[in-house]
Amino acid sequence: MTSHVKNTLVTTAAIAGALAATTLFNTTTVKADTTSSAPVTTTTSATKDTAIASAQAKVNSASAAVVSAQAAYGSASTAASDAAAKTAAASASAAATSAATSSAVANAQAAADSAATAKSTADANLAKAQSNAAATSRAKSMTSAAVVSAQSAVASASAKASDADSAVASAEAGQTVTANLMKSSDPTQASAAQQYFATKTAIVKLLPSGQVQITIPLTSGLEYLTEVSYNGVDATFTKTGDHSANITFTADPATSYTLAMTMDIRSVMPLMPIMHETALLDVDTTIFNGLLAAKSAADAALTSAQAALSTAETNAATVAQVASNAASAATAAATVASDAAVVATSAATNLTSAQAANSTAQAALTSAQAVQSAADAVLVTAKANLDSANAALTSAQAELKSAQNIVVVTPSSSAASSASSAATATSNVASSASTTTVTSAVVATPATTKKATYSTPASSTTAKTLPQTGNENQSALVALGLAILTLGIYPMMKRKHA
Secondary structure, eight states: OOHHHHHHHHHHHHHHHHHHHHHHHOOOOEETTOOOOSOOOEEOHHHHHHHHHHHHHHHHHHHHHHHHHHHHHHHHHHHHHHHHHHHHHHHHHHHHHHHHHHHHHHHHHHHHHHHHHHHHHHHHHHHHHHHHHHHHHHHHHHHHHHHHHHHHHHHHHHHHHHHHHHHHHHHHHOEEEEOEEEESSOTTSBOGGGGGOTTOEEEEEEOTTSOEEEEEEEOSOTTTEEEEEETTEEOEEEESSSSOEEEEEEEOSOSEEEEEEEEOOTTTOTTSOOEEEEEEEEOOOGGGTTHHHHHHHHHHHHHHHHHHHHHHHHHHHHHHHHHHHHHHHHHHHHHHHHHHHHHHHHHHHHHHHHHHHHHHHHHHHHHHHHHHHHHHHHHHHHHHHHHHHHHHHHHHHHHHHHHHTOEEOOSOHHHHHHHHHHHHHHHHHHHHTTOOOEEOOOTTSOOOOOOOOOOOOSSTTSOOOOOOOOOHHHHHHHHHHHHHHHHTHHHHHHHHHO
16 A cells, blocks of 8 residues: 555544534544644535545645655766766866877977977978079079080181191292292382292292291203302202202291302303392292291180180089089978978877867867756756645645544534543543543634644655644544444434434
């Protein structure tokens, strides 16, 4: 049997006892040895029954509400406790994670900063190396062009030197030119010695000294022409036959030369004296003027061009090496920059990971705190509902107590006499049922009773039990009701009133 059903039966029995007592004996059951300060209301039995039943229903409903509120409060309290535990755990985890990740974040931040600085430096070095490589590459192109130009200059100078060499070589080998012997006194008249130089030519050779060697072929009269000189220097006679020879002398290049000649024709003309005369050799040797200078200049130009080419080639080789080194440096710098970028990316990733771990722990803590706040709010609401239910229960108990204190007024004294007899019988029944002794009083005399004692919740967190709405007085009523119901008195009462 549940508590609610039990209480309902008890209440029904109490109401039955009260109805019997008031109907048969027109009395109010009170505790004999108590005094009540509550006001006494007089009314009919039916009205009192209705008031008690209504108040008891309210008490039962309020008790049920208290039980429900206590259950809700217990559940909310458990949830709040669980949420607090989870918050504490999340807080500890966040603290531990923060302690663990703070160092990791700091280290990751330092590594990221260092990597970023290294990357920046590497990028700057790469830019510088690439610029240097570009500059040296341009210089290499320029020096290569200079080499080509120098090679062209050498080729040109070499060609000119070759031409000059050829001209000089030809001049040094000798050239046959026109030559006439003219009278020194009249250059328009042939000299008497012209007859011995029948070819009217001369062989001119260029000497390394820049002078020319002139050879006059003497075709006849060798026995008569005993001496030839130029500027006081005797010419050389080289016999080519019995009567012929080549007469050679050295001079600076000129257009004509005055020769001193000695002729002795006494062998054919004994009476003729030895003749000394001068003759003008008309031969232009200026064709060789400047050949050696041109050759020297061409040779110098060739030497200079060759030196320039050598310098250009040396510079080109040096610049090419520098360009090669710069290109290698640029490649190395690119590798360093690439590695630095990888390190910087990795460091940034590690930093993000460390920060994310910390953020995750903090987010978990925030979520747990939010859950705890919600659970606390639910607990506060449950507490308020429990307090409200307790207040409603207290109010219902007070209402039931007031209803139980109502005094029923009967219209005749004979009813009072009958009530006295009924009270005695009721007292005997109650005594046999081991209940508290109930006394009766004349309706006209207000009963003095003690307020019934009710159990109220000790605190908002203590589970409520259905209130003990019956005190000793109620116990007597219950016993009386049960007795009446058992002995059939209540049906007899109904027939009597009928």
